[in-house]
Amino acid sequence: MSAIAKPKVLIVGAGLGGMALGIILHKAKIPFEIYERAAVVKPLGTALSFNATTAAMFKQCGFYDEFLAIAKPWTEVQIGNTQRTIDYKIDFSEQEKLFGATGFIISRPDICDLFSRQIPKEHMHMGKKVVFSEQTEEGVRLSFADGTAAEGDILVGADGAYSTIRQQMYEQLKKEDRLLASDGEPLPFSTICLVGQTKPLDPKDFPSLALPESQVMTILGKGTPYAWSIFTTKKNTVAWAFGEVLGRESSKEGEKNEEWGPGAAEAMCELCRDFPVISGGDKLVTMGDLIDWTPKELITKAMLEEKVFETWYDGRVVLLGDACHKISPAGGAGATNAIHDAIAVANWIYALPPSPTKNDIEKYFAEYKKERLPLVKGAYESSRMFMTISSKSYLEWVAAFCFKNMPAWMNRKLLAGMLAYRPMVAFLPDPEDKGTVPPSPQHSLEARRIVKERMEAASRA
Template sequence: MPTSPKTRVLIVGGGLGGLVLAILLQRAGIDYLVLEQSVLIRPLGSVIALSPLVLPLMEQLGLLDEIKRVSKPLGKITVLRDDLSVVGIIVANSKHMDYQLRYGHYGQCITRPDLYNILLSKIPKERIHLGKRFVNSQNIIDPATRICHLVQVRCSDGSLYLADVLVGADGASSAVRQSLFRRIKEEHGNGIGGHGHGRKPLPKQDQEEQRYKQVALVGVTGPLNLKRYPDLGETFSQFKVVLNRHSPYMSWFMPVVGNRYSWLVTRTLEKPTLIHSDNSKESEWGPDATDEMSKAIRHLKGPDEGGQGTVGDLIDATDRQLISKVMLEERVFKTWYGGRTVLLGDACHKSVPFTGKGASESMLDAVALASLLHDNMPQSTIANSTAPSITTGTSSPAPPTAPSISTSNRHRADSMRSSSLSSTTTTSTAIIWTVEDLHRKVFKPYYQARLPVVQEVVDSSSSFGALLVKDGWVAELKRKCVFAIQDSWMGRSLVDRAHAHRIQVTFLKLAPDRGSVPPSQSQVVVALKKVDGGGGGGGVGGRRSVEEEEEEDRYQDMDSPEGRRRLDMQLLQLQQEQQMKQQQLQPRLNQHQEADQQGEQEESNQQYQQIYNRHSDGVHHQYSTTQDKGHAQVDEFMTGQSSTIVL
């Protein structure tokens, strides 16, 4: 069977994360190849709000100006009821909270197709092979030394590819992940130590079947009339979110360049639904099965100024081929690598889109992985790989060596050590990384650096989504509470923390960080530059700075039982008052079929607001001089770890 010449890094999946990794490897001089299952590249989807976290990287790559020409800065998000009354506003360009001043950039709202085309244009055509549907991967073991030299990928057309490193960037239903997990389970089923984290078996939670709780219909209109939709003419993109009470639907309207709306309508399912998937990637952005949902949502309120328009007006203004139905699931896997395979982006962590960080986090995965690969590769090898010879998998000669394909009961050899990095040769057939080197110096530090960050993103996206989609009186009060703190020091502290992880690659000239709020010390690019032999700690594997150690000690103290107990005691009174008020109002709610009638709603809001104001004033007075500890305590309050309102 024909086999392509070996490449250093084989990327399966031509999505945003895979393309950014390809660009970074191109700049780093590391040989790579991208396999994309689609025969024709036709980027679909709605808007992507590139956060200030990833824009320094775009500037570092020289892409920021090009992105800004086809995007709008994010100004605010207005959450509305279906009668168009305002629930709350999140502002990104006010005098109290200006993202550009605090974090160096405003978020940039760009359509997925526009961003995809920019990234795709930076990659040589010969580096992307289309129509290559991943089937499985196998470790290649030298029969003489019993050392795993390579990983082999088989595609549905029969072509084979060899690589030092396989990166699964093929989305939430990743076929690479499924292949990796099967191999780990087979190894442990045969009593052989696996190649996941620390040769442990596959965690139980990683073996659970995937389920989704929401579906969404997304699209981008053609140019619209500015008189009817004046928001489209504004310099800043002003998002509108409409909560449809007593309905499972929620609508998002996001102005983009060209007088167009990017729109998204989500439907919350009554119960989580199993994702049926074989050994192939789900069509996340395909236009199939959109007609039924399109008909169901046509009557929903639209974004026009007069409030008379509907979602159906936007559907009619959108090319049907650019409308997609997608599943919205959220999950963070605990296993990100094994053998010579590592996962990236949605393949290992998937969040709902309500905070707009999913795509940005996939790109930041690529930053960490590319930096670690570059910094642990011999410089002579990098120099020799800047102009590699890559051919298709259909007419290539046989691989340069004659290794045997390993079976599941021979994976023990995968962890055997060969020569160290410093003693490897620089020919195309040389082993520049042993499996142990990859795990200890690249994969494990990558996992340790990224897991806490993406877990926080997934949790915050889930919490914000739940805050918006839940219906009823209590949910309305929770939304009131959350939006009330947006302009307070408490709200700014939360946003500051969410925008602290602004990292760049190690091997290119750094773009200046212009934000008044400095990036987190534990996530700055210097932390990824050197990885010691242990690869341990909870960071990226290198020696931590004094500032990092002090920061960790400080947060450990705040997370102590005593710290949590102090906050619980302070918030207990608020909880008791809230429960008492709910008990008092319950008979009245039972008497009225509509719990949120205007008069009753205003009375309840005022009463609750008085309770909240008294509590907020007390907390602010006590912690105004200890703001650092306040940050951690606010985290507990917002995530519901203490016995308070669960937001």
């Protein structure tokens, strides 16, 4: 496609999904702009896990080695108890052999910084709160709170669980009686979480920091609605999360405002201060120690919403990541699936004909949903399986029994279900994959054939 014929993509949201899409579009020389409502990206959150399913894209885009330099490998999840002993482990040690890359833990601020450095600064626009979005047969338009506007050909909503783009798209669909009833319901959650990350620590205070692999550990508060997790990072910090299972399904719309005021995080901090943490040494570390080692401004309270929406696109507008599927972090699938979405969306945008019409764009967005929705639903179910570990019900016992007694062949089958889909960018050279389990089919790689046939037809004309 000529430079004039390529569609201009407006991306709302500078989270990992939005930035991943920007990185790939930049490689394709497809014009794009990213708009983020926050004036600056705050270093909030805990740690994220990445695995073989994102390694291909990282390699293709040229920053895998940089990622390895700041991430710490991990091969198992340890489930502990309040007596500071390990009850059982969930084994991921065969990941590299089977799928060509191992798993890694990296703090959220570090991965966000890595992604942002892959995008030319002139394409990142901070402090841009969308107040109105619209589409026509000819294009899309964004209006911002600061009085400015932006126009393009495609609008991507990558702006999180409470996506403004999704809400405005759904409002229009509802007016036209085209919105599914389930998509109009509030986003539910049954767990609230306190998260943070310590300053760099001396391994003498937290000995497991000295181990070559990240210690990924969840401790269950028996007889309580609480569970808490830690993740050691390459920077000698401990990322942590403390969760409370509410025992009921709620929504942001149904919660009282005072429950989410300035003192909410402080109240949860006091609640969990005495809870034990396994540090890898003789020192009796508690959640209170982790909290004291964490800058107060970096401790936040969050809701762990769970929902897969059915409506992902309309005309020139498409959603990705948390904007169309909010998956519990229990299985570590939220960020990776946002990146998978970005790969598929970018591939189909690459496949669009020159000067695409609204119908052309919607047709390819339907292909994107066709590829991704079944996989997202599978990730959603996997995350719920991991959530049963701390469900405080008989399912917790069942999950523990299964993981403790799982034979090796079943563990490999479980991993294959989670990690066989290893998507690639269609227009970049395939990376080397030494895994013994080949990648599962990726529908959006059809973009290669579509573009090749179009170029051949043009050369014959």
